[in-house]
Amino acid sequence: MKNFVYIVTDRNRNSLHVGMSADLIKTLEFYKQMPNLFFDSSQQLSRLVYFEEFRTEEQALSRFKLISRFTRSQKEKMIRSCNPDWIDLTIGLDFENVVMQKKLDTQVKMSFIGMS
Incomplete structure (x- = not known):
């Protein structure tokens, strides 16, 4: 099992948050879907x-x-030592395709269940 330490920020780079996760994709998905409560x-x-x-x-x-x-x-x-332009690294993780695949897998499962 892989474990990750990460830093996320807002679009203006005002806040830096250090976190730890065993499932980086799932954690990032949570951050992106989290309502703007705070x-x-x-x-x-x-x-x-x-x-x-x-x-x-x-x-x-x-x-x-x-x-x-x-x-x-x-x-x-x-951060600058490996990401000098502060680009969003989720792109390199193929984040969007992974999330879309999860949604498709869920839809297929739901369709299959509906057919039973």
């Missing part, structure tokens, strides 16, 4: 700008704790 749309944390993959949960937790203590400046430096 923020307006410009402040919604929806852009993946950094992530690391780990083999064990213990490794990921250790790194998560470390990055969480970083200052904003340290986090920005880390």
Whole structure:
């Protein structure tokens, strides 16, 4: 099982949120679908700008704790080292196709159940 430590931000890069997840795609889907309960749309944390993959949960937790203590400046430096333009990395994860495939799979299952 893979484990991820990630940083998401809003479109204006005002907020940086460090997180940890065993299912990065599912977590990102949650961020994108989450209603704007706490923020307006410009402040919604929806852009993946950094992530690391780990083999064990213990490794990921250790790194998560470390990055969480970083200052904003340290986090920005880390992000810029591998993502200088702060592009949304969900594109590289083929996020949209994975989400669409999940929706199609669900529709097929629902259709199959309806046929029984």
